[in-house]
Amino acid sequence: MKPILIGICGGSGSGKSTVTEQLLKNTGDARCTVIRQDNYYKDQSHLSPEERVKTNYDHPFAFDNDLFIEHLMALKSGKSVDMPEYDFSVHNRKKETIRLEPKDIILIEGILLFSEPRVLDLLDMKIFVDTDSDVRILRRIKRDMKERARSLDSVIDQYMATVRPAHLQFVEPSKRYADIIVPEGGHNKVAVDLIQTKLNHILAEIEKA
Numbered sequence: 419m420k421p422i423l424i425g426i427c428g429g430s431g432s433g434k435s436t437v438t439e440q441l442l443k444n445t446g447d448a449r450c451t452v453i454r455q456d457n458y459y460k461d462q463s464h465l466s467p468e469e470r471v472k473t474n475y476d477h478p479f480a481f482d483n484d485l486f487i488e489h490l491m492a493l494k495s496g497k498s499v500d501m502p503e504y505d506f507s508v509h510n511r512k513k514e515t516i517r518l519e520p521k522d523i524i525l526i527e528g529i530l531l532f533s534e535p536r537v538l539d540l541l542d543m544k545i546f547v548d549t550d551s552d553v554r555i556l557r558r559i560k561r562d563m564k565e566r567a568r569s570l571d572s573v574i575d576q577y578m579a580t581v582r583p584a585h586l587q588f589v590e591p592s593k594r595y596a597d598i599i600v601p602e603g604g605h606n607k608v609a610v611d612l613i614q615t616k617l618n619h620i621l622a623e624i625e626k627a
């Protein structure tokens with residue numbers, strides 16, 4: 419049986435990574451792997467640090483979706499891929515890549531998964547993590563200052579200039595494509611447990627096949 423591709427989409431700070439990590443932890447990395455759309459931001463080595471700050475990172479144009487889709491298709495057909503690595507503190511790809519082996523369950527995480535029809539076509543299950551925007555921006559401020567080397571002013575300015583408009587234009591309308599909506603994100607134990615039950619069922623089916 420071919421690997422099952424599960425998309426986990428939602429706004430920035432909604433809790434996608436937390437949901438994804440929990441599903442990976444419960445399923446085990448022998449049978450499950452994760453591929454993140456964030457790793458497929460375009461290479462910006464040709465731009466100066468000042469120019470990179472101006473990029474709209476919430477618009478579909480910011481992503482190398484051709485490479486992302488090529489890698490999704492490869493994993494789906496049982497081939498391994500070398501996923502790019504990304505450094506948010508310098509707004510650019512790292513030189514290193516990570517080898518991803520195809521596993522029975524491939525979790526795919528990203529803000530713009532469901533707004534790209536070619537990605538939608540490849541997904542076997544679509545999960546949207548839905549969290550109010552006030553909660554998301556508060557989570558993002560904490561995370562970006564701690565983990566992504568940002569100042570409070572830069573997070574607020576970026577949110578107003580690009581994150582919020584792109585969320586309303588691309589992310590929020592894409593919720594309609596979801597099979598399952600998870601309110602509040604990673605600490606929603608009931609929702610994560612229900613999804614895990616479905617994954618366990620899929621894994622048992624694969625073993626029988």
Ligand SMILES: Nc1ncnc2c1ncn2[C@@H]1O[C@H](COP(=O)(O)OP(=O)(O)O)[C@@H](O)[C@H]1O
Pocket residue numbers: 428429430431432433434435436437557558561602603604605606
């Ligand atoms: N249900 C929740 N309740 C409280 N905090 C949460 C919840 N889900 C996620 N978080 C926290 O919010 C922050 C952003 O979550 P994350 O999973 O990284 O979001 P995303 O990947 O959608 O940007 C993290 O610090 C995470 O620990």
Ligand SMILES: Nc1ccn([C@@H]2O[C@H](COP(=O)(O)O)[C@@H](O)[C@H]2O)c(=O)n1
Pocket residue numbers: 429430431434435456459475476505506508509510528529581
């Ligand atoms: N150089 C970059 C690249 C992306 N971002 C922001 O990351 C957000 C997506 O990641 P989440 O984990 O929050 O889903 C997205 O909203 C971009 O604005 C960035 O700030 N800098």
